[in-house]
Amino acid sequence: MEDFTSTAAGTDRIRLARVLGPSHVWALGVGIVLVGEYMGWNFSVGKGGMIAGLMACWVAGLLYTCVAMIDSEVTSTVAAAGGQYAQAKHIVGPLMAFNVGLFLVMAYTMLEAANAITVGFLLDTVAGMQGQAGLNQQPFIVLSIMFLAWLNYRGVLATLTFNLVITAIAFIAIIALFVSVQFGASAVPLDFSAITSDPLPYGWVGIIASLHFGLWYYLGIEGTCQAAEEVRSPARSLPYGTMAGIMTLLIAATMTWYICSGLMPWEYLGQAGTPLFDAARVTGNTGLMVLLFVGTAFATLASANGCINDASRAWFSMSRDRYLPSWFGAVHPVYRTPYRAIVFLVPIALIFALGAPLDQVVTFSILSGLLGYTFMTFNMVMFRNKWPLGKIKRGYVHPFHPLPTIVLLVLCSTAYLAVFLGYGTQLSAMMCFYIVASLWFHFRRYKFVRRGDQFTMPWPKPEGY
Amino acid sequence: MWNLLEYAAWVLSALFGVLMVADLIRIDMTYDSELLISSREGEIEATAERHEL
Numbered sequence: 001m002e003d004f005t006s007t008a009a010g011t012d013r014i015r016l017a018r019v020l021g022p023s024h025v026w027a028l029g030v031g032i033v034l035v036g037e038y039m040g041w042n043f044s045v046g047k048g049g050m051i052a053g054l055m056a057c058w059v060a061g062l063l064y065t066c067v068a069m070i071d072s073e074v075t076s077t078v079a080a081a082g083g084q085y086a087q088a089k090h091i092v093g094p095l096m097a098f099n100v101g102l103f104l105v106m107a108y109t110m111l112e113a114a115n116a117i118t119v120g121f122l123l124d125t126v127a128g129m130q131g132q133a134g135l136n137q138q139p140f141i142v143l144s145i146m147f148l149a150w151l152n153y154r155g156v157l158a159t160l161t162f163n164l165v166i167t168a169i170a171f172i173a174i175i176a177l178f179v180s181v182q183f184g185a186s187a188v189p190l191d192f193s194a195i196t197s198d199p200l201p202y203g204w205v206g207i208i209a210s211l212h213f214g215l216w217y218y219l220g221i222e223g224t225c226q227a228a229e230e231v232r233s234p235a236r237s238l239p240y241g242t243m244a245g246i247m248t249l250l251i252a253a254t255m256t257w258y259i260c261s262g263l264m265p266w267e268y269l270g271q272a273g274t275p276l277f278d279a280a281r282v283t284g285n286t287g288l289m290v291l292l293f294v295g296t297a298f299a300t301l302a303s304a305n306g307c308i309n310d311a312s313r314a315w316f317s318m319s320r321d322r323y324l325p326s327w328f329g330a331v332h333p334v335y336r337t338p339y340r341a342i343v344f345l346v347p348i349a350l351i352f353a354l355g356a357p358l359d360q361v362v363t364f365s366i367l368s369g370l371l372g373y374t375f376m377t378f379n380m381v382m383f384r385n386k387w388p389l390g391k392i393k394r395g396y397v398h399p400f401h402p403l404p405t406i407v408l409l410v411l412c413s414t415a416y417l418a419v420f421l422g423y424g425t426q427l428s429a430m431m432c433f434y435i436v437a438s439l440w441f442h443f444r445r446y447k448f449v450r451r452g453d454q455f456t457m458p459w460p461k462p463e464g465y
Numbered sequence: 466m467w468n469l470l471e472y473a474a475w476v477l478s479a480l481f482g483v484l485m486v487a488d489l490i491r492i493d494m495t496y497d498s499e500l501l502i503s504s505r506e507g508e509i510e511a512t513a514e515r516h517e518l
Binding site for chain 1: 472482
């Protein structure tokens with residue numbers, strides 16, 4: 001029984017294992033996101049040209065810096081599995097919490113499915129290069145999901161240590177490509193003449209449209225706070241890991257845009273499947289090609305791995321409060337993981353990975369994430385109003401409040417417009433889904449919620465109550 | 466070679482799935498359900514941090 005914790009009342013309880021440090025938080029956040037540097041971001045160049053792609057990179061970077069700052073402050077105080085779900089529960093209310101929990105589960109499960117599809121696509125590309133066209137991608141898609149789910153099932157320390165190693169390799173691969181090209185390892189020189197000859201091929205609206213895919217550079221960094229209940233020192237590790245993560249991504253995103261835009265014409269780059277790998281192929285350097293292929297594969301696996309971790313924590317956390325059936329709120333007595341939530345989400349990820357087109361899956365993930373960021377804006381305002389500085393202990397206090405919140409809200413609104421321009425039908429369908437889910441929760445599920453038990457933070461009464 | 470890799474991927478996928486489901490059933494049959502869902506949010510914070518200045 002050494003794996004259990006005895007409470008003051010003398011009863012045995014099983015809790016998630018507190019074994020993680022700041023490096024694991026970094027690996028979780030950057031691991032989920034770094035795949036966005038290897039693919040997806042480049043569609044922003046296709047929407048508006050090279051300059052639009054760079055502006056999307058930096059505007060989205062500003063958006064996510066605000067997300068990271070806001071998230072670091074709140075999550076260093078509300079240190080519980082479920083991340084933004086637990087924040088919403090304590091700061092806004094149950095209906096918001098239910099929706100935020102769903103945003104998280106859908107965003108991460110869709111992203112996991114998208115990553116698995118990409119693994120299949122990558123292997124198909126390699127098989128095609130070896131003369132084996134028409135590879136059956138399905139077994140590799142299924143294997144990537146099953147293996148990573150099994151790894152997550154067996155324990156969070158091994159899972160995120162694995163993520164740390166493969167994410168670091170994928171990040172080093174981008175730096176190696178950048179440095180190699182700078183020092184003349186490429187057979188093709190960098191060429192940025194399109195910036196002056198064809199600066200904005202679709203005008204200013206192209207910049208707004210490109211923002212949709214600019215989010216892909218950083219989408220998921222907020223996932224760091226799902227580890228809150230498993231880090232040894234949440235007040236220190238979460239802000240440190242998250243802020244280090246966003247800095248890593250800003251560097252990686254800018255390097256990626258620079259190398260890819262310099263080596264490939266924007267018309268090709270705007271529709272490429274694997275832009276960094278393609279850039280390595282353009283250099284004509286076999287070593288770089290192998291390194292960037294490995295980087296692409298590792299970034300994809302790291303992202304899927306982190307997504308399984310985060311989606312299962314959100315599902316587990318909602319179930320523990322009975323927002324969902326409590327059966328899913330179980331912790332494995334040996335591995336100390338939310339094992340039922342992990343297993344339950346596997347077939348859902350498989351259905352989307354095997355049955356839905358990649359762009360639809362990605363768009364659903366982006367939209368769910370965007371709804372989550374919008375929630376963060378008024379969540380932050382309510383948090384500071386209800387518990388002003390000095391009232392409760394915070395692990396991190398973000399500067400310039402409420403400026404990051406306002407910037408985040410403005411950028412979220414612009415991103416909605418960008419998504420609406422390209423995927424208006426999906427945006428409307430997804431809003432309908434969340435409205436129906438909210439009605440179900442309000443009329444059918446809320447009666448099962450542990451209304452008193454769900455508020456666990458030992459805070460004083462909020463201002464005005 | 467790729468045909469063999471496809472078969473190997475199917476076999477490994479099934480293996481990981483069976484390992485997870487078998488362990489899930491074993492744990493559910495070995496341990497009391499109330500114990501398995503006994504985790505509570507915030508217990509550590511309640512004892513280690515007071516959230517007061």
